[in-house]
Amino acid sequence: MADSFDLGEPPQPVKAEAYRVLARKYRPQTFAELIGQDAMVTTLGNAIARDRLAHAFLMTGVRGVGKTSTARLIAKALNCIGPDGQGGPTIDPCGVCEPCRAIAEGRHIDVIEMDAASHTGVDDVREIIDASRYAAVSARFKIYIVDEVHMLSKNAFNALLKTLEEPPAHVKFLFATTEVNKVPITVLSRCQRFDLRRIPADKLAKHFAEVCEKEGVAAESEALALIARAAEGSARDGLSILDQAIAHAGLEGGGVTADAVRQMLGLSDRGAVRDLFAMLLAGDSAGALGSLRRQYDYGVDPVAVLRALLETVHGVTLSKVGGTDDLAQAVEERAARTDWAANLSFPALHRLWQLLLKGHDEVAHAALPIEAAEMALLRVIHASSLPDPGELARRLAGAPEAAPTQAPAPVPAAPPPPASLVPADFAALVDALDGGGQLALAARLRHGARLVRYAPPEIVFSGSRPIATDTLAELAAALKCMTKQVWKLSLDDVPGEPTLNERQLAADAAERQAMLDTPLVRAALAAFPGAELEWPNQRSTA
Structure with a gap:
């Protein structure tokens, strides 16, 4: 009988590992790798060391700053048992024990993640409430991570309130949201809140340089700075842009260059911008x-x-x-x-x-x-060649012009400065305001201001016809800009002089009457009964 040989299973081809984008590959696995959130890490470390752990945490901040990553790190910190299996909660989880590895791989039975964007109803929350009554299967704490918690419905939030306020001792809630203003105040008041800051551009650029080194990719520092600024404080956005830039660089080995990043992002060249600004x-x-x-x-x-x-x-x-x-x-x-x-x-x-x-x-x-x-x-x-309001007021008041602040068109030489910047009387002051572009203020003063005393830098107006307080404030600011002095404006309960408009109308009427009283006009009116004198100078100063 022929011998039979067991050759075993035929060799299988090695399956290539699927590519993971940089944002997932370099997700922080320890608090030390969480960049830009030192204050939060310190607070959590102290709370763990003193056994003063809240029952609910809320992480808020812009996209990509590490909210969900922080929630997973807290879950690891609370459930870590150390390499020897005897450890307790720690701000530095070992990363090698079974709870740490299971949580990092998203397979721990006692760490439940829920996306509130796709589970918004009260029934979804009711499942959490019912399951929270049972103790953890293998971990120290049963932890619920709810991402984008602001997407929960009003009824879902209401159903969660009682359990959130008095949860079982073995349960911790970790919430993450980008829109904390949409979370009811009744929920916020039951959580320990951490506002995760935007990550500074210099720290992002340094982080991207470390990632490039680990990936074996050469990158210009200016290119990484451009990516960091484009990320707007988000590590995930920045890593996604860096991933694209590395792919854009191709296989030629030139690495990630600033010019390539500008072209990829559609950014203006800084040198061209400086030239354009000049x-x-x-x-x-x-x-x-x-x-x-x-x-x-x-x-x-x-x-x-x-x-x-x-x-x-x-x-x-x-x-x-x-x-x-x-x-x-x-x-x-x-x-x-x-x-x-x-x-x-x-x-x-x-x-x-x-x-x-x-x-x-x-x-x-x-x-x-x-x-x-x-x-x-x-x-x-x-x-750019127009003067600013302060310079315009100085010109209208006869003040010397300020030195030019730009290099536009040449400006005509200023007239020599007068002996004083203060108008001679109230009428001259109103005319200066009118000529300086303060048309509405000048009109209000002409028609509504009854002067009691004009003694620069003090003006007293009649209170019998009050001036609005905002008009007085506007006048004080305009006078300070025009004369470089602080003026005292007040009201006195006396009749005061007629307004400038009333004085002008009275002067026009007197001039017309004087013309009517001349012998020639009297003779003309007598010769032509019913004729009237047309008075072109009759006007209002509105």
């Missing part, structure tokens, strides 16, 4: 439009150009007030902003901000974005 300040219309068109031809969204200009104005303003430099910015960028801050006044910066912000909103909703962007830049250039 052209706006110099009033170079043709150069500014040409620069905008070049960026548009490269594929840059016009909205992104306006956004970059807004960021520049904001950075210059922060530099002017002595803010801390953004170390993620290039040296050339910081030097340019410092130079502009020294030469631009706050009114000029505020005006630039408002003009660019208006332009950004227009371009974002325009049917013709590039054309709207060009018109917005032209408006900025042409408005």
